[in-house]
Amino acid sequence: MKEEVVKFFNMPVEEKMKYKLMPGEYQGYGQTILHSQDQKVDWADRFFMITNPVHRRKSSLLQEFPTTLRETMEKYLQELQKLAMTLFGLIGQAVDIDNQEMIDVFDDGMQSVRMTYYPPCPQPDRVIGLTPHSDAAGITILLQVNDVEGLQVKKHGVWIPVNFLQDAFVVNVGDILEIMSNGVYNSIEHRATVNAMKERISLAMFFNPKLEADVGPAKSLLTNTGDPPLYKTLVMEQYLKDFFSRKLNGKTFLERMKIKNNDEVSEA
Numbered sequence: 001m002k003e004e005v006v007k008f009f010n011m012p013v014e015e016k017m018k019y020k021l022m023p024g025e026y027q028g029y030g031q032t033i034l035h036s037q038d039q040k041v042d043w044a045d046r047f048f049m050i051t052n053p054v055h056r057r058k059s060s061l062l063q064e065f066p067t068t069l070r071e072t073m074e075k076y077l078q079e080l081q082k083l084a085m086t087l088f089g090l091i092g093q094a095v096d097i098d099n100q101e102m103i104d105v106f107d108d109g110m111q112s113v114r115m116t117y118y119p120p121c122p123q124p125d126r127v128i129g130l131t132p133h134s135d136a137a138g139i140t141i142l143l144q145v146n147d148v149e150g151l152q153v154k155k156h157g158v159w160i161p162v163n164f165l166q167d168a169f170v171v172n173v174g175d176i177l178e179i180m181s182n183g184v185y186n187s188i189e190h191r192a193t194v195n196a197m198k199e200r201i202s203l204a205m206f207f208n209p210k211l212e213a214d215v216g217p218a219k220s221l222l223t224n225t226g227d228p229p230l231y232k233t234l235v236m237e238q239y240l241k242d243f244f245s246r247k248l249n250g251k252t253f254l255e256r257m258k259i260k261n262n263d264e265v266s267e268a
């Protein structure tokens, strides 16, 4: 997979333009500024695509991939889906969410990939690879494609570099897992910096609930623990629409899902 991602970004620009993002669309290749509020320039080329459900894929993208990239990607998607479901099962167990609820919500859920190429920048302090954010997803499985580091996570207000282990994934907790676990897990705020000398390439795969599933504190968790819900519940399709209509800005979106004292709480 790593080799194929490198080959993708090494293709001549004319080739990559076959996958170019069209105005108003979000699937494809381009130097998208991810609605960044940051003053810094976003220094990266990205390719984003919905991979599941299959009918939401922009069919021209995967179909036009070079055969080896397409086949490798399909295999990668399948294997990572299995890994993600294993992780969701274990995560659910740890916080008292019934396994069946995790399966109902995430199995064959909405999935997407983002490949990012961060070119070297002689003045890395003046740019940002990817602006601080938490992922909307349940979990994100990240693969660092070459050995150049750049990912940082915010811990107690301080940015800490993440060292990827050779051939290991990094798994991010996303906002949806924070909501489903009723705040037991915290989604991780992260950003990517760029290197002065070397390019950096990453591949992120996002695992979300089914589009028709509810995004809210897991019902079995509330029943099993007797805890009150701390977050609102929204249908996934609406949750995504709201998420993408806002600017990427730390964890501010999640704040809006929190139930405040003066909110009316309807029994789920």
Ligand SMILES: O=C(O)CCC(=O)C(=O)O
Residues within 6 Å of the ligand: 114, 116, 130, 135, 142, 150, 151, 190, 191, 192, 201, 202, 203, 204
């Ligand atoms: O490049 C990375 O390591 C992080 C990518 C990322 O956070 C994202 O695509 O949401």
Ligand SMILES: [Fe+2]
Residues within 6 Å of the ligand: 133, 134, 135, 190
């Ligand atoms: Fe991210």
